[in-house]
Amino acid sequence: MAVAGTGQSNENWSGRAAFILAAVGSAVGLGNLVRFPYVAGDSGGGAFIFVYLATILFIGVPVLIAEFMIGRRGGGSAIAAVSRLARTEGRTRAWVIFPILGILASFLIVSYYSVLAGWILHFIQVFAVDIGGRFVAEGPVALTAPAFEGQSDEEIGGILPKLLSQPGRMIVLHALFMAATVFILSRGVKSGIEAAANVMMPIFFVLLLGLTTFSLVTGEAMQALTFLFTPDFSQLTGSTLLRAVGQAFFSLSLGAAMMLTYGTYLSRETDIKSSSQIVATADTAVALIAGLALFPIVFASPVLSADVMGDNDPGLGLLFVTVPRAFHLMPFGSLFGLAFFVMALFAALTSAIALLETSVSWADGDYDVPPAQKARRRVIGAICLGGLAFLIGIGHALSQVPQTVAATFFNDWSPLDAIPLFQGMNFLDAIDALATTVLQPFVGMITALFAGWAISTSAAKEELRFDNDSTFALWQTLVRWVAPIAVGLVLLYGAIIVPLLD
Template identity: 55%
Template sequence: MFRGIKRAEGHKMAVSGSANPQEHWSGRAAFILAAVGSAVGLGNLVRFPYVAGETGGGAFVLFYLVCILFIGLPVLCAELMIGRRGGGSAVAAIARLSKSEGKSGIWTIVGWLGMISTFLILTFYSVLAGWVLHFVLLSIGDLAGAIGENGLGAISSPAFEAMSKDDISSQLGELLTQPVRMIIMHGIFIIVTIAIVMRGIKGGIEVAAKVLMPIFFILLLALTVSSLINGDAGAGFAFLFQPDFEKFGAALSDGSILLDAIGQAFFSLSLGSAMMITYGLYLSREDQIPGAARAVAFADTSVALIAGLAIFPIVFAAGLNEAAGFSLLFNSLPLAFHQLPFGGIFAIAFFIMTLFAALTSSIALLEVTVAIADGDVDVDPAKRDRRRVQGAIVIGLIAFGIGVANALSQVSGVETFFNTWHPLDFIPLFEGLVLLDLIDQLTANILLPLGGFLTAIFAGWVVSGSAAREELNFNSERTFKIWRFLCRWVCPLFVGLVLVYAAIIAPMLG
């Protein structure tokens, strides 16, 4: 009985422990824009559409939507619930909830895993975003040069008109031979990220989301319409949405569907990384978590699908093969813009859109770690601003320093310590990987799945039913019971399978 009284008091403490009112999002729309911005990143634009087309088209998309519904949404609700009810950074929120439930403080490892993961991701994500910034400047410079030579009529010209196809497709390779430029682009991107995060939730992150995300959506829709008109719309739709059960069956039989669909559904929503726990901290009591989570999941999934229609019709119309990752972004697409009327305009718009997606994600990555400095309710409001500024600068500079090493690990044409160093070469999963690729593999295949697995366990088994029910406030008891069942059993099972496949089975299969 005594423990029950203490537990009830703990629940009351957790409920009252929300962030300072001045640190709340100004409204539901602001939260959704910021949350979608954190989730929509380079992966939505350059990986998901390709994986969908290569893994069964419409069959894969349908399976992916099922994964979003039964895995992504439940864990998204859980993370937002943990952040708001815990009233602190990922570590502080989980520590407070564990204490209120009479559980061991060992559960704070969930928060630490998320914070470490997001910090490590930031150290290489900002390098990749620096490459995007380089292509923004390259595209602007190309069009400006064409206008300078040929007048305003050059606006209707294709992108990179004065360059050969070989020169266009080798632009990324040329950048990789310029370590100083890579570091400068990386540094500019980190400085902008720090400047936004240090201004706080309303003055920085929310303002950035309200400005960047509407522009992002406008550019995405404009590029999609143009792609469907000027490109091979039929081939694009067929690649993405026509069911190919042979490809889907092959992915199902070798287990790669676990990474391709379940992993994408889980990590596309920034789950397992403590981002949504951190953003949940700033949700007010008036905001309904289930509705907000549905809006974020819908917007994120829509962006991934629409991005495919913005990209592949023009790629196919140009007679190019579909590709994944940065080969698509920096090789195939510049070649496609090279064959389009007004290609210079489209190239600038596309790379600016991609840069905005990267920036809103990097803001969330830095905020997760900075929140430990000022996000907790126990922080004196008078010290909050100073601690946030100090935290953003110090953590951002450390990320920049590690990012320099990551950038140098990608240098080609000249041998450096970092591009020949393979720190964990003795582990099959990391064999032959330089620093940037190693951190990418470590976070994607180990830390994020493990964090997601433990988050689902914590929300389903450690947080009491009464606390979760009160915080989530579903429309019916039946809906709550479904959520709890999914969080307790379905999500841990399938995320655990992703972890086992990525860390053990995939390296064995080669």
Template identity: 45%
Template sequence: MAAAGSGHENWSSRSAFILAAVGSAVGLGNMWRFPAEAGENGGGAFVLFYIFCVLLIGLPVLLSEVLIGRHGQASAPDSVRKVARDSNASGGWSIIGSLGVFAAFLILSFYCVVGGWVLYYVGVFVSDLFQTGLTGGAFDGRAAEDIEGLLPGLFGNGGLMVGLNLGFLAVTMFFVARGVSSGIEWVAVYLMPIFFLLFLGITIYGAFTGNFSEAVSYLFTFDFSKLTGEVMLAAVGQAFFSLSLGVAGMITYGSYANRDTNLGQTSGIIAGADTGVALLAGLAIFPIVFAAGLSASAGPGLMFQSLPIAFQAMPFGSLIGLAFFVMVFFAALTSSVSLLEAPVAFLKDKVRISRAMATILVGAGAALLGVLASLSFNDMAEFYPLSFIPLFAEANFFDALDGVTAKLFMPIGAILTCIFVGWIADARLIDDENGLDGALHQTWRALVRYVCPIALFLILLAGIFPETAAIVMEGIAARFSRFG
């Protein structure tokens, strides 16, 4: 649907916008990274500070991004430029949108590689379901070492890695090419409810068949002695990355929002849903892992290695394993659609070409980088593209893409967004867009001006100078520990 008198598309309803934005935020960061981070950082202390960071950092930046998009009604760079122009500020601030679009493109190229891993495990559990039946545990008769070795085995197969990556990217391109209402909105309106139903079902399954009480205790026992500087920094980073901030996605999605949408309320719903999914991910995964006697601190291998082993000992293990990875696939797809839409919207507006052609061009570029990222686990494992930069000297192609975006582009873009919205943009324009009144508005403005830039600078500092950031955070952690 296009806005009256323009070629710009719009969401068909506020609920469609919410579902699409929640889908953008809810992805592998919630399903894979949050349980891994919580497991590696002591559980409850990390969870409490994570929620604190979502409220004080994630939500204010999220609202800042969607209001830029809604006012601009264009691609991310053009939306920032319009806000700047209407505020009598330099159009050079459009660099915020351009940086976000470029970051989204780079992230898409390696995000689809991980999406390919999810597709692989969907196939593994489909095959296993035919072999073991509905009621038995997964991988009947196979040793835990064999199950754990599935992921390294995949990494060693360059052709399969490339094929899965391109397959996941192709599905993403299909929906983006169909447009906002027929493609992106369709994914949100139909897949997100299915995602939540599967998620709820698996959480209930874990509550009855797993060690649910231990998982609850682990996630929600707030031991302040475990709130170290490292834990706090991990929580700040997770709150930021989980909401897909700094990659132009929320600016782009905000540009499709109608004028009657209350952005303050909508942003609160999006942040709340994203946080709820992250917590539910812990409640879905940890009961199953604990029941199998496995460690919660398995890191990134928690979802792709520990969990499949845990399903072996569970009733209906193959069926639940398949449902779990189908659910993760839906979450990954809604996020990859958002990552692709930001550069597609930019290219479509900038060059004045069709959406389909813009999707093909951006997708082709992402495919090329994705092939190199896929091969960095095998044939190109010894190729270090940024070896001339000390910070990335030992990073292969996949890690270099991840490192440049997470350590530099995303936090820098978000810092500039806070400065722009908090200090540069016309206050009356911002007041008209944000949907907040009274104390809430004043609190949000103070957070965007002062608290968020400092917290985001710490994320940037941690990426470039981790030892310095650790010292700073240990000092902050010492002050927080007094509340314990």
């Protein structure tokens, strides 16, 4: 039997930099661009960020280290890695339930994430047509104009509702995005996932920094800085603290077998501890910088500012309704609006790749499968699993069609309505809540327990190579006690207490 931890014939990352880019890409998603900045500003600003950073340090990074460690030491897929480690350590095979549920969570998420990414494709086309048409008519001066010049605020705010009334178009865009995800995954780790991250992530960071500079120069920078970073410790209630824990946990893509799967492709030479710190730092930096790219242009309009501040959770409306309206009011709005949605597309695609890879990695077999057969299985697995996710996504797309436009089974179906957590939720919202409110926290909690208790101290020390015993003891304490308790409270609060109180 192969020895755990050698990572035999897995196709490994070509180097540490490639691994970090791919891992950052998997963590950085639409939540970093819109959800975190709003949650931070609305929940105490600098006070919330302080708690969030502490949570990243003492919960997020230790669990991230644990996922990478489990993946590399076990090898194969997420399921194979945990099964092998449980057997090697003389533990029950029942531990394998947590990677199975993690893969399920990722698969459910990508089935609707692709639909939302299709909306981004639509907005890219809308901005491209706007700027392209005026460039042909007016020349380079068109680049300096606001987005959608000549259209009313109501017309721009109606772009998304108009798309939602076109189910056929939503499904086509969903298919295009899923096809791109499947194509990249079918090419393997180095030629697919790694190559895509090496192209998209540098462009993403350039666009983010460019948009942030533009936003700070042309928008209400001071109001945005005040909203995001002025500490209000009166907002730090118990629920806010749990919100910070949950946000930190989900932002790093923990509890969904994504980082565990990426860990199976790690070489023995890669230092897991420092790599985890870099991934967490980059993910957090993107979330903070995204707020500076977004809110100065939103706060430049009193109307948009009032709309955002008056909404308890603007969510996707901030991305698909408020942002286009904001670029309508800004010089160079068409150009930077197009750049913003291209940036959002790259964030969505790198995350979708990681989400679907968890199940594709399982489908292509363990590391004892011959490379040629493994490659064939990967192609077939990517097509079949991507196709299944696409079919489920059709239901998500149809659930968003207003009933006044077309009555479908999915936009009149609340699949889990009997359970308080899911009452009144349509198909997409129910699957989202199941995956992110129930499965991810549960899987993350069990992952920490497995790393802290099921894997022997000697094996963990050998894999992680901490500088001294005291640092290792701190990590082990955090994954044995602090992380499971904190994440367990997030699960209890989000899945049980809040629904019952509502």
